[in-house]
Amino acid sequence: MPKLIKGVGCPYCGSSCDDIEVLVSDDETKILEVHNACIIGTNLFHHANDPTRPKLPRRRQPDGTMKEIPYDEAIDYMAKTMLAAKKPLIYGFGSTNCEGMSAVARIAEKSGAVLDNCATICHGPSFLAIFDNGYPSCTLGEAKNRADVVVFWGCNPMHAHPRHTSRYSIFPRGYFTQKGAMQRTVLSIDPRETDTAKLADVHLMLDQGHDYELFDAFRTVLRGHDIPDVVAGIPKETIIKSVEIMKNAKFCMIFFGMGCTHTDGRNHNIDAAISLTRDLNEHTKASIMAMRGHYNIAGPGQVWAWQFGFPYCIDLSKGTHAHMNPGETSSVDLAMRDEVDCFVNVGADAGAHFPIQPVQHLKKHPFITVDPNFNMASEISDLHIPVRIAGVDEPGVVYRMDNVPIQFRAVIKGLPGVPSDEELFNKVYERMCELTKTEPIWLAAKEDRRYPESEAVI
Amino acid sequence: MATVTLKPTKVPELMFEGYSITPDAFAGKTAAQIAELPGHEGKIHMKLGDFFEVSGNAGETAADTDIVIAGDCTRVKYIGARMTAGTVTVNGNADMYVGGWMKGGKIHIKGNMDSFCGIQMEGGELLCDGDAKNHVGCAYRGDWRGMKGGTIRIKGSAGNDIGTFMLGGTIIIEKNAFIHVSTHAEGGTVVIKGDVEGRVGGQMVRGEMYVLGKIKFMMPGYKKVDTVEKEIDGVKATFDHYIGDLGERHPKSKGQVVYANLYLKAAA
Ligand code: SF4
Numbered sequence: 001m002p003k004l005i006k007g008v009g010c011p012y013c014g015s016s017c018d019d020i021e022v023l024v025s026d027d028e029t030k031i032l033e034v035h036n037a038c039i040i041g042t043n044l045f046h047h048a049n050d051p052t053r054p055k056l057p058r059r060r061q062p063d064g065t066m067k068e069i070p071y072d073e074a075i076d077y078m079a080k081t082m083l084a085a086k087k088p089l090i091y092g093f094g095s096t097n098c099e100g101m102s103a104v105a106r107i108a109e110k111s112g113a114v115l116d117n118c119a120t121i122c123h124g125p126s127f128l129a130i131f132d133n134g135y136p137s138c139t140l141g142e143a144k145n146r147a148d149v150v151v152f153w154g155c156n157p158m159h160a161h162p163r164h165t166s167r168y169s170i171f172p173r174g175y176f177t178q179k180g181a182m183q184r185t186v187l188s189i190d191p192r193e194t195d196t197a198k199l200a201d202v203h204l205m206l207d208q209g210h211d212y213e214l215f216d217a218f219r220t221v222l223r224g225h226d227i228p229d230v231v232a233g234i235p236k237e238t239i240i241k242s243v244e245i246m247k248n249a250k251f252c253m254i255f256f257g258m259g260c261t262h263t264d265g266r267n268h269n270i271d272a273a274i275s276l277t278r279d280l281n282e283h284t285k286a287s288i289m290a291m292r293g294h295y296n297i298a299g300p301g302q303v304w305a306w307q308f309g310f311p312y313c314i315d316l317s318k319g320t321h322a323h324m325n326p327g328e329t330s331s332v333d334l335a336m337r338d339e340v341d342c343f344v345n346v347g348a349d350a351g352a353h354f355p356i357q358p359v360q361h362l363k364k365h366p367f368i369t370v371d372p373n374f375n376m377a378s379e380i381s382d383l384h385i386p387v388r389i390a391g392v393d394e395p396g397v398v399y400r401m402d403n404v405p406i407q408f409r410a411v412i413k414g415l416p417g418v419p420s421d422e423e424l425f426n427k428v429y430e431r432m433c434e435l436t437k438t439e440p441i442w443l444a445a446k447e448d449r450r451y452p453e454s455e456a457v458i
Numbered sequence: 459m460a461t462v463t464l465k466p467t468k469v470p471e472l473m474f475e476g477y478s479i480t481p482d483a484f485a486g487k488t489a490a491q492i493a494e495l496p497g498h499e500g501k502i503h504m505k506l507g508d509f510f511e512v513s514g515n516a517g518e519t520a521a522d523t524d525i526v527i528a529g530d531c532t533r534v535k536y537i538g539a540r541m542t543a544g545t546v547t548v549n550g551n552a553d554m555y556v557g558g559w560m561k562g563g564k565i566h567i568k569g570n571m572d573s574f575c576g577i578q579m580e581g582g583e584l585l586c587d588g589d590a591k592n593h594v595g596c597a598y599r600g601d602w603r604g605m606k607g608g609t610i611r612i613k614g615s616a617g618n619d620i621g622t623f624m625l626g627g628t629i630i631i632e633k634n635a636f637i638h639v640s641t642h643a644e645g646g647t648v649v650i651k652g653d654v655e656g657r658v659g660g661q662m663v664r665g666e667m668y669v670l671g672k673i674k675f676m677m678p679g680y681k682k683v684d685t686v687e688k689e690i691d692g693v694k695a696t697f698d699h700y701i702g703d704l705g706e707r708h709p710k711s712k713g714q715v716v717y718a719n720l721y722l723k724a725a726a
Pocket of ligand 1: 012013014015016017037039042161164
């Protein structure tokens, strides 16, 4: 009898939907049906059935081919390579659970690495703005129950977060928003006419890269001052009308995406957006939220900020303290400046997402990928170690885009012999301790996580 | 005055963190002792002597120690960082954090500098004959107290984020700048003798800015109030005087609201 598992979390986008239902075969090895998820989420689950999923690490041979090797050999290679490097860089963690992120921190400390996550090419600038200016944010539940004006600034949830609009932002009926979409006014600020923009009541099609000026114009109008006739390609009347809509809202919710964080000015765009939110709170209630990309990309920020005091770009090479300064300690900059001599890519695809020059620089040195699947990074790696898929065959804690932690569950049994990220990193840490003749320190929040005891790892 | 000369002998494979290259660290030491001073290349503990040939003994104090680096330091960070007195001269390029957190003394870079030069600077003089990259005289991430004093003069151009969160001191860019000048500043003076792409004085509360070239995209929160004659860094001209950023909060002083001032050279 196939089993229907309810209340499953979707390990794909930042919406982290936790209302998925999955029908699995009675031996719990196959996913048969996926209900409630969007097409991306559905495919992600079905992907786990793929019979070609790697089951053993693969090591590049002198002739350029990849050869399967046992886990112990891969763990030994990874430990030795990272210890030998002057400054290894560990990057990724868009798609894994917090347990894995916490475990990798031990390896990072032991090998004096730089620890970075996908925020570095995504919402990292938002962190910098939050450091500078605070973060008047709320949860998605609040947005759903209260927001009657929703602003999408430089983001396109219709494609990037398919169920965001139906679960949280535009369509759902909430406590104070009983009429759902009818009651909500939607503003889209985007240089392109995206599908989200088509859905909006007002679309401000600004000149690309001039978000900062437009935020400043909004703020200037809000303080009752005059502005030029056209700012960032938007006529003054439209700006005044939009400010009126936001000001007269009962609760104004601003969602921002990579259109703000990765155009000129970066953190300053978000900084201005945060200032605008603060200003709006003198007239009504307003809140702001980053449209985080992956289902647990808020996780490394939470876990590492707790462990090291910084959410990303953490340089642990001194061994005495953590140093963080994006522009210097951020992955792409480190690679471009040839400042690292070993690269470990975990649960992300640097091969596909980094510009080509940094990848070329990184390829001069050992390149290791830890990922359940084949991807561009795994194919150019010197070593590819497969792990279980968090949220599919490995449970774990994830942080949704509004920094709400959710316990994700495993719906099927993991591939025999394949470890989770946490188990793998703990093994690598133990090997590093053996090699350096030091005692492992297992300070952990959960006592039962001291030693990986799963039979899967043999 | 005693001069210590460092001659680069080897290019670091990664970057060399030369945080010991300051008159303060050198003071009272012989050439041999200076060669033993620490630095880092990644996680490896290195010595200055691994990358430089040191000649000449330092003076008794930082104030009577001059450091001359006879060569290129493109891959050396933290030159003159946190120094309080004395001088450092580099006959070539320098990497990040030149004169960061510096309190006094003088640094002269004859080539170009990378980013984060003069961050959180409190006093002294930083002169660069070439270009600087981003974050000149900026605040460290998350700190709302940026550059407090001293002078930075870049004879070439600079990138973005000049004087972010600045509280005092002077930054002079003799050529062009990209974006974000004096963002969030609450004091200090920035002079740009060339053109700026835009975002001059965004979220700025107090302080002065002079632009002798053109601003391609003006911030909408700036309002022209009058035209004035002024002399700045040896240039006398007529300036359009703007106040702003009107979108930002502003304190009151003696019953008057204080704004930041932007002086943009008037079209001839
Ligand atoms: S919206 Fe995102 S989290 Fe929700 S089902 Fe689709 S991919 Fe998964």
